[in-house]
Amino acid sequence: MADKTETFAPGAAQLETLARAALARIPEPFAAHLADVVLVIEEFADDAILAEMGIEDPFELTGLYSGRPVGEKSSFDVMAMPDTIHLYRRPLLDEWCDTGVSLEALITHVVVHEVGHHLGLSDDDMHALEDAAG
Structure with a gap:
């Protein structure tokens, strides 16, 4: 009897594993600024975020x-919410299917882009960081 193998779309845990691997490849001195950044995997952005961004x-x-x-x-920041990188699973999987780019490369691209926002980098700096983390 043939071995029956079922394939499913990667779940949140698998995307988190890929995202954490991408974060681990961020080189110093940038990596030093990521220790307190929270990583959250959600199915979609909520309606309030989408409305705020005009999406x-x-x-x-x-x-x-x-x-x-x-x-x-600033040291005067009081009780700020933690810096957070949100990854949205369903849109990522949709883009993965549409582009033919590997899921690892896509996750790395998005993670590096969001890290770039955290670090206040320009688009050119984000591309250089992505090359270093790739």
């Missing part, structure tokens, strides 16, 4: 950084 189609947002960039932090 009607929830599949258009694959990731989001929420918090204050490192260069804007």
Whole structure:
């Protein structure tokens, strides 16, 4: 009897594993600023986030950084919410299917982009960081 193998879309835990691996490849001195960043995997961005960003189609947002960039932090900040990188599973899987890019490369791209927002980097700096973390 043949071995029956079933294949399913990667779940939140699998995406988190890929995202944490991408974070682990971020080189110093940038990595030193990531210790307190929270990583959250959700199916989609909530309606309030989408409305705030002017996005009607929830599949258009694959990731989001929420918090204050490192260069804007102050010792006077009181009880701030933790810096958070949100990854949205369903839009990521949709983009993965549409583009043919490996899931690892896509997750790395989105994670590095959100890390770039955390660090206050320019788009050119984000591309260089992605090359270093790839």
